[in-house]
Amino acid sequence: MNTNLLRPEDLIWRCDPQWFDFKTTEDLPPLLETIGQERAITAINFGLGIKDSGFNLFIFGQPGSGRSSTIKKILDARARKKPRPDDWCYVHGFEEANGPRAINLPAGTGHELKKDVDHLVERLSADVPKSFKNKDYEEQKKKIATIYQDRKKILFQQLEQEARINHFALQQLASGFILVPLKNNEPLSQQQFEKLTDEEKEHFEKKGEELQERIDDVLSKVRQLDEEEREKIREIGRSILQYTIGHLFAELENKYAQYPALIKHFERCKKDIISQMEEIQLPKAQQLTLAGLGNAQQEPSFDRYRVNLLIDHADLEGAPVVHEANPTYFNVFGRIEHIIHMGSAMTNFQMIKPGALHRANGGYLILDCREVLLNLFTYEALKRAIRNREIRLEDMTEQYRLIATASLKPQPIPLNCKIVLIGTPTLYYLLYQLDPDFRKYFKVKVDFDQMMKNTRDNIHLYALFIGSKCREEKLLHFDRSGVARTVEYSARLIEDQRHLSSSFFDITDLIRESAYYAERDQSTIVSSRHVEQALESRIYRSNKLEERIREMIAENTLLIDTQGKTVGQINGLSVLQLGDYSFGMPTRLTVRTFLGKGGVINIEREVKLSGPLHDKGVLILNGFFGERYARDKQLSLSASICFEQSYSGVEGDSASSTELYGLLSSLSGLPIKQGIAVTGSVNQHGQIQAIGGVNEKIEGFYAVCKLTGLNGEQGVIIPESNRKNLMLKKEIVAAVERKEFQIWSVKTIDEGIEILTGTPAGEKLENGSWPQGSVNDLVNQQLLAFADIAQNSSDKKDAKE
Numbered sequence: 001m002n003t004n005l006l007r008p009e010d011l012i013w014r015c016d017p018q019w020f021d022f023k024t025t026e027d028l029p030p031l032l033e034t035i036g037q038e039r040a041i042t043a044i045n046f047g048l049g050i051k052d053s054g055f056n057l058f059i060f061g062q063p064g065s066g067r068s069s070t071i072k073k074i075l076d077a078r079a080r081k082k083p084r085p086d087d088w089c090y091v092h093g094f095e096e097a098n099g100p101r102a103i104n105l106p107a108g109t110g111h112e113l114k115k116d117v118d119h120l121v122e123r124l125s126a127d128v129p130k131s132f133k134n135k136d137y138e139e140q141k142k143k144i145a146t147i148y149q150d151r152k153k154i155l156f157q158q159l160e161q162e163a164r165i166n167h168f169a170l171q172q173l174a175s176g177f178i179l180v181p182l183k184n185n186e187p188l189s190q191q192q193f194e195k196l197t198d199e200e201k202e203h204f205e206k207k208g209e210e211l212q213e214r215i216d217d218v219l220s221k222v223r224q225l226d227e228e229e230r231e232k233i234r235e236i237g238r239s240i241l242q243y244t245i246g247h248l249f250a251e252l253e254n255k256y257a258q259y260p261a262l263i264k265h266f267e268r269c270k271k272d273i274i275s276q277m278e279e280i281q282l283p284k285a286q287q288l289t290l291a292g293l294g295n296a297q298q299e300p301s302f303d304r305y306r307v308n309l310l311i312d313h314a315d316l317e318g319a320p321v322v323h324e325a326n327p328t329y330f331n332v333f334g335r336i337e338h339i340i341h342m343g344s345a346m347t348n349f350q351m352i353k354p355g356a357l358h359r360a361n362g363g364y365l366i367l368d369c370r371e372v373l374l375n376l377f378t379y380e381a382l383k384r385a386i387r388n389r390e391i392r393l394e395d396m397t398e399q400y401r402l403i404a405t406a407s408l409k410p411q412p413i414p415l416n417c418k419i420v421l422i423g424t425p426t427l428y429y430l431l432y433q434l435d436p437d438f439r440k441y442f443k444v445k446v447d448f449d450q451m452m453k454n455t456r457d458n459i460h461l462y463a464l465f466i467g468s469k470c471r472e473e474k475l476l477h478f479d480r481s482g483v484a485r486t487v488e489y490s491a492r493l494i495e496d497q498r499h500l501s502s503s504f505f506d507i508t509d510l511i512r513e514s515a516y517y518a519e520r521d522q523s524t525i526v527s528s529r530h531v532e533q534a535l536e537s538r539i540y541r542s543n544k545l546e547e548r549i550r551e552m553i554a555e556n557t558l559l560i561d562t563q564g565k566t567v568g569q570i571n572g573l574s575v576l577q578l579g580d581y582s583f584g585m586p587t588r589l590t591v592r593t594f595l596g597k598g599g600v601i602n603i604e605r606e607v608k609l610s611g612p613l614h615d616k617g618v619l620i621l622n623g624f625f626g627e628r629y630a631r632d633k634q635l636s637l638s639a640s641i642c643f644e645q646s647y648s649g650v651e652g653d654s655a656s657s658t659e660l661y662g663l664l665s666s667l668s669g670l671p672i673k674q675g676i677a678v679t680g681s682v683n684q685h686g687q688i689q690a691i692g693g694v695n696e697k698i699e700g701f702y703a704v705c706k707l708t709g710l711n712g713e714q715g716v717i718i719p720e721s722n723r724k725n726l727m728l729k730k731e732i733v734a735a736v737e738r739k740e741f742q743i744w745s746v747k748t749i750d751e752g753i754e755i756l757t758g759t760p761a762g763e764k765l766e767n768g769s770w771p772q773g774s775v776n777d778l779v780n781q782q783l784l785a786f787a788d789i790a791q792n793s794s795d796k797k798d799a800k801e
Contacts, residue, residue, distance in 0.1 A: 004744040004751055008737045011728045013497035015459065015487040017480035017528075024525050025467030026477040034070045035461045036452025036502045044074055047444030048364075048418060053389055054443050056419040058369070060428045061448025064505020067422050068323075068366070070448075075321045075364045075420075082319035085362020088413055089113065090308040090349050094268045100308075100349035102411040103261050107313035113262070114309040116252055123248055124302045128273070128280055131244040132237065140236050148229040152222050159218045166207045170215075177215050179208050237277050245273055269305045308350045310334075311358050319363035324356035327367050329377040332356050333385075334393045336408050352410055357391050360417050369423030369431075382419070386441045389415050451499040454491060458500055462487050469508055475515040481528035486510060489535065492727040495695060510534055542581035546700075549585055554707050558645055560586050562708045565671035568592060570756070572643070572658040573679040573701060573716070575693035584693060584700025586677050588644040589655065591662035595786045596638030621660055623684035624749075628776070629783050632768065636790035637783060639663055657682040657719075660749055661756055668778035670757040675714035677701040678752065680722075686749040690721040695728055702732050702741055710735065715742030717752050750776075 022028055034041060040061070047057040059067050087110025093099040105113060131137070163170045169180040169187055180187045181204045193201070249266050256262045273280075313320070324331055334355035338345040356365055372378050377396045385391055390412040421442060428445065431438040452458050463483045470477045478486070489510060493501035501507070513534035518526040552558045560571065568591040575584050625635060641659050657680040665672045679697050680688040698716045705714040718726075723745045735741040746752040750761035753775050762774025770777035 004746055006743045008733050011726050011733050013491055015484040017484040020480040024477040024479050028464050028467040031464040031468040040446050040448045043446040054441050056442045057444045057446055058421045058428055058442040059446040060423050060425045062450050064503040065448040066504050067448050079319040079321045079363055084313045084316050087313055088311040090310055090352050091265050092304045094272050100410045102413050110309045111312050111314040114307045117307045121302045121306055127244055131240050141233055144232045148225050152225055155218050163211055179211055238274055241274055241277055310354045320360050321364045322356050322360035323366040327372045327378050328375045329396055332378055362416055364418045366420045369421040369427050383437050385415055391415050451494045452502050454498050454500050459487055469511050476518050476526050478526040482526040482531050485528040485531040495725045497724050546583045553704055561674035562705050564674050567671045568662055568666035570662045570672050571677040572655045573677050573697035575696050582696055584697035586701050589658055589662055591641050591666045593639045593666040620684055629780055633787045636786040657688055664753055667782045668775050670759055672756045678717045680719040688719040688746050690719050694718055694722045694725050710740040712740055717744045720745040720747045
């Protein structure tokens with residue numbers, strides 16, 4: 001019995017429906033835990049538990065591994081147990097007009113404060129103007145005006161009397177006072193003044209200068225009296241205004257007495273209102289009012305005393321969990337909005353809008369790493385926020401302007417937030433290597449595995465997942481056979497009988513597609529038949545190219561032999577990846593050996609159609625031949641290896657064993673069975689190593705053999721280390737059971753060449769020779785013959801010289 005021949009049960013792992021104790025997944029409870037991610041869950045709990053600001057999380061893994069859903073579920077559960085963070089408000093800066101002040105209040109208090117302040121502004125708008133229209137205020141103003149009018153009148157009367165004594169009349173014009181000389185109590189004209197004697201003129205000029213100084217002194221006193229009058233009226237106005245606004249603010253000051261920052265803000269508001277008293281008293285004209293900006297004539301508005309409730313946690317239960325799907329700078333850090341009016345951009349503190357970081361403050365923020373890196377400014381600003389532990393709202397376009405413009409500079413808000421980045425392993429390791437700051441601020445690595453152990457517990461969790469997904473999306477439920485087939489597909493996804501896939505993105509799609517076919521068949525449950533139909537339909541939608549290639553093989557356009565024997569010719573196997581679909585196909589490989597010193601020549605390499613891994617595999621063959629056959633002689637060998645009808649690049653080392661089999665066949669002269677295809681890489685010791693895509697490769701060659709006719713002698717040789725990866729289609733398993741197709745697993749080149757040629761490979765004897773007639777003996781004899789010919793040629797050349 002050939003111990004390398006695999007049994008049908010070796011070719012697939014089956015999930016027995018009898019392992020389940022339910023009829024349908026509707027009988028199962030909901031899934032409350034994450035499947036197969038113990039390491040990741042431990043890292044998440046550590047990162048969320050440690051308080052230091054640098055221990056933010058970077059979650060990576062393959063898409064569909066449950067990264068986002070898991071972290072959201074964990075954060076939601078933890079957030080409910082945490083206290084609600086403070087509300088945050090922005091208020092007018094007053095002394096610092098461009099610097100709105102930030103005030104924090106206990107959760108829910110901000111909403112109440114905004115309502116109270118809005119009511120206060122309404123009362124201010126109504127009561128303050130009225131306070132200057134009452135009768136007492138007007139009477140006090142008139143009384144003061146009368147007093148100061150009398151005092152000014154006395155000054156002017158005294159001035160006029162003094163002018164009369166000195167023979168001058170005092171006349172008041174729009175530009176001021178003028179002195180007119182008098183003679184006999186009659187004013188002199190310019191002509192009459194010119195007829196006066198020089199002594200009289202000198203007298204009038206001297207007295208006029210003295211009186212002019214007196215006029216200036218009186219006017220100065222009048223201006224001083226006017227200022228005193230205005231100040232007296234202002235004092236009365238301030239007194240009335242303080243009384244009016246005092247009792248309005250008193251209610252709020254009593255209610256919010258425990259918040260010193262708020263009390264200080266109320267004091268600033270009252271001081272600012274009083275400073276604008278004269279503007280408040282101006283009569284209102286028709287004006288255009290802009291929302292949040294006051295009016296176009298800049299008449300003082302009580303809106304500046306309102307509160308901009310930036311963050312309101314009144315309706316929040318626990319800490320916030322925010323997932324920002326579009327992490328632009330403004331979406332993460334907030335924005336200052338503007339209104340364009342008469343060609344100018346206008347704004348104020350009420351137009352400050354929060355970002356995701358504001359909303360997540362005191363809780364958790366989830367961001368997609370790729371989106372963060374794609375959006376300008378976001379990543380660097382995020383690091384600054386973590387480093388400085390504050391949320392600073394800035395106009396990032398300011399540095400690109402040719403002219404600096406005045407803009408708001410809101411007071412930064414302290415940051416207390418766990419930040420979670422979700423990305424791929426590539427992004428994590430690139431950032432870790434290229435950005436020194438990254439390792440300071442994202443110290444917790446959360447690695448989501450793409451597979452989990454194939455245990456009964458995990459299989460049961462898979463059933464719970466299927467039931468939860470059906471319940472969540474209102475799909476038809478699965479019976480035991482449907483669950484079992486889905487679990488088998490999970491093992492096929494990861495290509496490992498001992499593990500299951502944790503890529504629930506693909507599993508979820510299969511659940512939806514299977515439910516669709518069950519519903520189309522008017523079935524009440526999803527069975528294995530519907531799951532199988534969904535998988536077959538997937539293949540049919542994607543395998544057009546695969547079928548075209550098989551048609552070309554059947555038409556002999558692509559030359560592939562599946563019967564007979566040929567020296568130096570063998571069927572290799574490769575995998576073609578087309579987006580979400582991959583399939584295997586055979587490729588004819590031919591080898592020619594001859595006398596020479598060129599070694600192994602890889603035609604694909606010479607024409608630059610091979611990748612570095614494939615070239616490495618070919619170069620390993622030189623090491624194998626040197627170690628096994630050239631210890632007692634010099635290799636005088638040239639060999640040409642070619643993938644026939646290959647018109648695209650070749651990459652990977654999975655064909656290196658195939659190439660070595662072809663070399664051994666060409667040197668020994670033993671023909672290779674064309675019904676057997678080969679895959680596997682080889683090392684310099686002749687050991688066969690594992691490769692990828694083993695299931696696709698076997699299925700691809702089986703499909704070609706089925707097309708040309710199965711004869712029971714066809715099959716595939718795979719590495720022994722790939723046995724655990726076999727999850728073949730049931731059709732192939734059935735063919736092996738009927739002995740129509742065979743699969744062998746080998747550990748060494750010697751085991752494989754025996755299967756391919758039907759001739760023993762032979763083990764090296766103590767004297768260094770090989771058993772007569774064995775593969776190794778035939779190869780060695782051919783290499784000896786090459787060496788002798790080469791030596792004779794060299795001797796003849798030396799003799800001629």
